[in-house]
Each structure stands twice: as C-alpha cells, then as structure tokens.
Amino acid sequence: MFITVKDLHKDFKLGKNSISILKGINLSIEQGEMVALLGPSGSGKSTFLNVLGGLVPPTSGEILIRDFRISDMTENELCLFRREHLGFIFQSYNLISTMTAIENVALALTFAGVKKDIRLKKAKEALEIVGLLDRMEHKPNELSGGQQQRVSIARALVNHPEIILADEPTGNLDSKTSADIMEMITKLNREDNQTFVIVTHDPEVSKYCTKVIHMCDGLIESWEDQR
Ligand SMILES: Nc1ncnc2c1ncn2[C@@H]1O[C@H](COP(=O)(O)OP(=O)(O)OP(=O)(O)O)[C@@H](O)[C@H]1O
Ligand SMILES: [Mg+2]
Known part of the structure; x- marks a missing residue:
C-alpha cells in the first residue's frame, strides 16, 4: 500500500487539559488515488x-x-x-506578498538547492500548467483569488511531488473557477499518477475523486469508492 495510517491519535494540550482531536484513524490509499476528505467543521x-x-x-x-x-x-x-515527496496547497494560499507569482513558485525550489536559472525555468513550467504564464510578474495583490490559488497550486507542483495534500483548495472560489481547478488536478492525477488528498466541504469537488471519506468527531465514519 502506498499510504497506510494505523490507529492514529492526536491530542492537543490546552492548559492543564488535553483534548483528543483524532481518535484512532485507520486508512489506506493507493498510489494515484484522488481522495476527498469531508466532514463537519471541527471534525x-x-x-x-x-x-x-x-x-x-x-x-x-x-x-x-x-x-x-x-x-x-x-x-x-x-x-x-x-x-522530496509532498506538495501542500493551503486554503489561505500562503503566498509571499512582496514576491511575484514566478518568484513565489520558484521559492519552493530554493530550499531544494536548485540553481536560480533552473528554478525560474521550472517555475515557469508550473505556471504554464495552471494557465498563468501571462501573470507571472504579478504580485499576489495584483491577482484574483482564483489566480492566487492557482499560483499556490503551481508552487505545490513545481517539484513534481508524488503526493499532494490540499486543504480546501477551492474553498474561496466560485463554482466555475473551482471546476477549472478540479479539472486541472484531475489531469495531473491521470498524467503523472500523482496522489491527491483533498479536504473539502464541496460535494462538487468530491465528484472528481476516486474515494470519498467522511470524518466525524476525529474518526472516519464511512467511505465510498467511486471508481
Ligand atoms: N493547535 C491546536 N491546539 C488546540 N486545539 C486545536 C489545534 N488545532 C486544532 N484544534 C482543534 O481541533 C479540532 C479540529 O480542528 P480542525 O482544524 O482539524 O477541523 P476541520 O475539520 O479542519 O474544520 P474546518 O472544516 O472548520 O476547517 C477543533 O476543535 C480545533 O479547535
Ligand atoms: Mg480545516
């Protein structure tokens, strides 16, 4: 199995007390799966x-x-x-406001020790995948929400990670942009066999996934295979 989770627990300490947030999660994910993780707020x-x-x-x-x-x-x-192996997409984008789109994407490679000209070339390729070549010199505040989200996706993709973990990647987007982003993710998933785990509130997003997992109160309540 590609990803295996066994009896996973997470407690958070709050003052003297400890609260149990994950209460024994068991899960397996095959390579190339696209998994949607649904559940109420706070689950x-x-x-x-x-x-x-x-x-x-x-x-x-x-x-x-x-x-x-x-x-x-x-x-x-x-x-x-x-x-080496993971890419993260956060709902809040986490882009650096003083850097342009291409600099934000290339930054992910700085830590990997890649030379500058190669970093820029790869960042450009990633921006091309998300359809933002014409906005590469724009800073985050010169981009729309959907464009910023696409920059953050390009940043997650630039290393070609095997696994991409996305927390509500379409959370702030309208349904058209959200569908565009899911089409793009599905294409990457098919072409590169990348594995995606996507947290979402949106049933439209889960339609694109091979497996839908429902979480409730720190546990997996049920799951469906949609292949
Ligand atoms: N660092 C922390 N310290 C203490 N409690 C935390 C911490 N992080 C999360 N929690 C608590 O864990 C619970 C689950 O939070 P989490 O962010 O995982 O929920 P979620 O399912 O992602 O919700 P949402 O859909 O609203 O994003 C919440 O009750 C939250 O208060
Ligand atoms: Mg959350």
Missing part, C-alpha cells in the same frame, strides 16, 4: 492532513508512506521527506 480534517504531511506530530499511531515511517521521523528527516 479534525485539517489536523489529519497536517499530521499526514508531517507538519504536526501524532500523539500515537503510525503513518507509512511507501517504506517511510513518517510517524517516527525526526524534524530534519521530515523536512527532507516533505521537500
């Missing part, structure tokens, strides 16, 4: 995605991606692993 979707991507350590349980045991890695190992 733990973002927390799960962050733990899965090694951004937040689990309290207990196991996460395996290929042969890598994410749940046992040190911060340094995780950092390298994320850089």
